[in-house]
Amino acid sequence: MKKNYLYLAVVASLLGGSTYAQHYPCAADEMHQRYKAQSPAVAEYERQMNDQIQAYMAAQASAMPVAMKTTAVHNDTDYYDIPVVVHIIHNYGAEYVKDSNIYVMIANLNNFYSMQNDLSGIIAPFRPYIGNAKIRFHLATIDPVGRPTTGITRRLSYLTAGGDDQAKMDQWPPRSYFNIWLENRIGMSPATGTTLAYSTFPASAEAFPYTDGVITGYSYINDRNTMEHEVGHYFNLLHPWSTNSAGPASGICGDDGVDDTPPTDGHFSTCDLFDTLCAASYYKMYTSTSGIADSFVNYPDTTNTQNVMDYSSCPHHMLTIGQVWRMRAALNNNIGGRDNLWDSSNLAATGALAPTPDLPPVTEFVTRASVTSSVITLFTFPDVNLFFTNKSWRDTVTATSWSFSNSAINPTLNHTSYSAINGAFPNRFAEPGWVDITLSATGNNSGTTTTTYPKAVFVADREGIDPRSGYLEEFAEGGKRDKWPFFNYYNNNFRWKLANTGLYDNASMMYEGFDARVGVDLFKGTPAGDFDDLYSVPFDLSGYESGDCFLYFNYSGASRSSITTNINDSLIIEYSTDKKHSWTKLNVMTKNELCNKGVVNVAYTPSVMSDWAQKAINIPVAARTSYVVFRFRYKPGVGANTLQGTGNNFYLDRVGVSAWGVNVSDVGMAANDVRIVPNPTRGDAWVVIKDAAAAHADVYVTDVTGKMVYTTDVTLSSGTAKVTIPADAIRTSGVYFVQTVTGSQKNTKKLVVY
Numbered sequence: 223m224k225k226n227y228l229y230l231a232v233v234a235s236l237l238g239g240s241t242y243a244q245h246y247p248c249a250a251d252e253m254h255q256r257y258k259a260q261s262p263a264v265a266e267y268e269r270q271m272n273d274q275i276q277a278y279m280a281a282q283a284s285a286m287p288v289a290m291k292t293t294a295v296h297n298d299t300d301y302y303d304i305p306v307v308v309h310i311i312h313n314y315g316a317e318y319v320k321d322s323n324i325y326v327m328i329a330n331l332n333n334f335y336s337m338q339n340d341l342s343g344i345i346a347p348f349r350p351y352i353g354n355a356k357i358r359f360h361l362a363t364i365d366p367v368g369r370p371t372t373g374i375t376r377r378l379s380y381l382t383a384g385g386d387d388q389a390k391m392d393q394w395p396p397r398s399y400f401n402i403w404l405e406n407r408i409g410m411s412p413a414t415g416t417t418l419a420y421s422t423f424p425a426s427a428e429a430f431p432y433t434d435g436v437i438t439g440y441s442y443i444n445d446r447n448t449m450e451h452e453v454g455h456y457f458n459l460l461h462p463w464s465t466n467s468a469g470p471a472s473g474i475c476g477d478d479g480v481d482d483t484p485p486t487d488g489h490f491s492t493c494d495l496f497d498t499l500c501a502a503s504y505y506k507m508y509t510s511t512s513g514i515a516d517s518f519v520n521y522p523d524t525t526n527t528q529n530v531m532d533y534s535s536c537p538h539h540m541l542t543i544g545q546v547w548r549m550r551a552a553l554n555n556n557i558g559g560r561d562n563l564w565d566s567s568n569l570a571a572t573g574a575l576a577p578t579p580d581l582p583p584v585t586e587f588v589t590r591a592s593v594t595s596s597v598i599t600l601f602t603f604p605d606v607n608l609f610f611t612n613k614s615w616r617d618t619v620t621a622t623s624w625s626f627s628n629s630a631i632n633p634t635l636n637h638t639s640y641s642a643i644n645g646a647f648p649n650r651f652a653e654p655g656w657v658d659i660t661l662s663a664t665g666n667n668s669g670t671t672t673t674t675y676p677k678a679v680f681v682a683d684r685e686g687i688d689p690r691s692g693y694l695e696e697f698a699e700g701g702k703r704d705k706w707p708f709f710n711y712y713n714n715n716f717r718w719k720l721a722n723t724g725l726y727d728n729a730s731m732m733y734e735g736f737d738a739r740v741g742v743d744l745f746k747g748t749p750a751g752d753f754d755d756l757y758s759v760p761f762d763l764s765g766y767e768s769g770d771c772f773l774y775f776n777y778s779g780a781s782r783s784s785i786t787t788n789i790n791d792s793l794i795i796e797y798s799t800d801k802k803h804s805w806t807k808l809n810v811m812t813k814n815e816l817c818n819k820g821v822v823n824v825a826y827t828p829s830v831m832s833d834w835a836q837k838a839i840n841i842p843v844a845a846r847t848s849y850v851v852f853r854f855r856y857k858p859g860v861g862a863n864t865l866q867g868t869g870n871n872f873y874l875d876r877v878g879v880s881a882w883g884v885n886v887s888d889v890g891m892a893a894n895d896v897r898i899v900p901n902p903t904r905g906d907a908w909v910v911i912k913d914a915a916a917a918h919a920d921v922y923v924t925d926v927t928g929k930m931v932y933t934t935d936v937t938l939s940s941g942t943a944k945v946t947i948p949a950d951a952i953r954t955s956g957v958y959f960v961q962t963v964t965g966s967q968k969n970t971k972k973l974v975v976y
């Protein structure tokens with residue numbers, strides 16, 4: 223039973239801004255055109271290869287009796303053995319397929335490429351033309367550095383969601399291994415259809431070797447002949463309608479350069495077995511090497527709808543003898559390196575012909591806030607469940623044991639040890655701070671692997687915080703910064719880290735957003751799609767039921783691009799009050815606000831005070847509970863038409879909570895006291911008046927020349943007030959004088975604007 227192709231309106235292009243008209247289940251053609259647009263070498267390699275294919279085919283044909291030139295089975299009877307590595311790029315979702323699914327995929331490929339598949343439904347006109355490719359695929363047993371392997375790798379990455387070429391991580395040398403990647407879905411899915419998979423042709427592979435291989439959505443590895451089709455492209459087969467028509471079922475006839483696949487306009491999710499639109503009266507006259515016509519072949523006058531390289535929905539698929547010839551030509555051609563794959567020394571080096579070894583498991587686990595959540599979290603709250611799932615791989619795991627560094631023993635929860643093979647189990651931690659986790663996984667006859675993960679998860683720690691007196695985090699050593707955990711979920715170079723620079727001191731929190739990839743590395747691991755979290759210490763804000771209560775901070779950011787549409791980093795600030803990871807958005811900083819420093823083309827570090835900006839967000843009353851945590855989620859971005867991240871490093875410093883949006887507290891202020899905060903400032907400043915005897919205050923702000931730049935007055939409440947001096951009034955850097963008059967009291971303070 224064949225499913226219809228899904229149609230989704232999703233726009234994503236990771237390779238560049240070029241637009242091509244056709245988008246179909248297989249994007250091999252489209253990618254080939256993009257590679258060609260990027261490098262003239264692709265077309266040149268293609269031309270060279272075509273010449274060599276012609277010579278190869280002619281040499282094969284000349285060795286045959288005239289009458290057998292087109293229907294003879296290839297005279298090379300040897301099997302070609304191909305080492306394979308399968309890379310599973312996953313986010314622990316459904317794409318995290320079992321090894322057994324990979325074994326089925328390899329078995330299906332071997333059936334098809336040895337003509338062992340079900341060919342009973344192939345229509346009579348094409349039965350004489352069914353080709354046996356005699357290609358066998360083997361999961362490698364030796365990796366590129368000589369270690370034993372099962373030929374399957376797994377990597378956690380956000381790029382599973384449509385990363386495509388950028389998701390082709392961990393590639394093994396493509397002239398030694400046929401690389402296959404599985405991701406959750408192919409991202410190149412513009413309006414006309416969903417792309418299932420694509421392959422590199424040998425000419426593209428020669429120019430862009432770091433893209434070489436097949437990448438597919440995980441759900442198609444054993445469905446619709448998708449892999450059999452892509453492997454055809456990998457060995458240089460074209461779609462039967464060729465590369466230059468308007469695509470399948472367009473009404474425009476094309477030809478793939480293979481004689482026994484008659485011209486066709488192709489099919490799209492149909493199975494029109496007798497389609498003569500382009501194939502009527504199709505024949506070929508062949509000539510001898512001396513140019514004399516010596517054989518006439520009357521090929522079928524209907525298209526080969528059942529060909530695996532078509533998009534038809536027929537239940538049976540085949541290759542033709544001519545296609546086998548073309549694949550064998552690619553297998554004997556150095557362009558793309560397919561000729562090295564089956565070389566005997568390569569088969570020995572990759573262990574392709576050896577049985578898959580029984581290797582002990584690679585331990586791995588995932589943690590989530592609930593059984594049903596798909597979101598990984600490494601942050602939890604005291605005495606709140608966190609769900610652990612064993613994800614150890616490389617062998618069938620028959621037993622696991624877990625130990626946790628700081629749990630209290632409890633019969634139902636708070637485990638210090640646990641054993642669970644499959645399924646998520648809850649654990650909770652009474653003690654705050656980091657938890658070290660040790661996981662042992664026992665394989666089926668292959669031994670046990672034990673791994674300790676230090677600082678694997680963090681239990682929120684409110685201890686020692688009294689927000690009513692104001693809280694300030696400067697991220698300096700010796701402070702509370704260890705209670706602000708940050709997580710690099712995908713273990714890459716885009717991440718929060720402590721920095722040796724800051725405002726007023728040499729410490730701050732930094733998001734390393736500068737994309738340091740250069741050259742060919744730009745083709746893998748784009749920051750687009752990544753995100754990383756910094757969590758605040760939990761606060762008790764229940765004392766702030768009325769009036770203002772600010773989350774405030776200083777920050778400094780830059781961009782590598784001056785084009786607004788290419789500035790795509792963002793900082794999302796959220797809060798949670800329920801200890802259950804229900805996050806509410808407080809503020810999102812983007813574009814010029816986030817990148818206050820403007821364009822910086824090198825890795826950015828703030829150097830002078832004026833590089834820093836201030837921000838204060840009035841916390842909504844709903845968040846002013848006895849337990850609120852703030853989350854700073856940074857998302858690095860890329861622009862259109864670029865492979866490189868367009869963001870830069872971002873710095874966060876002096877994060878605090880107070881009633882004034884700055885680091886000041888009324889605790890300790892004497893009666894009749896006046897303070898100017900922050901001082902120095904770069905934005906608004908506030909005049910804080912405490913316990914004055916009068917009911918009214920006047921404020922006068924003058925610059926150093928004595929010019930009045932701002933005046934205001936305020937009615938005091940119980941002798942107390944907070945008066946804003948707007949940033950607009952004190953735009954020019956320098957010294958100002960702020961005079962506050964309350965009744966008979968006069969108070970003059972200096973205010974520095976930097």
Ligand SMILES: [Zn+2]
Pocket residue numbers: 248249250251451452455461
């Ligand atoms: Zn295709």
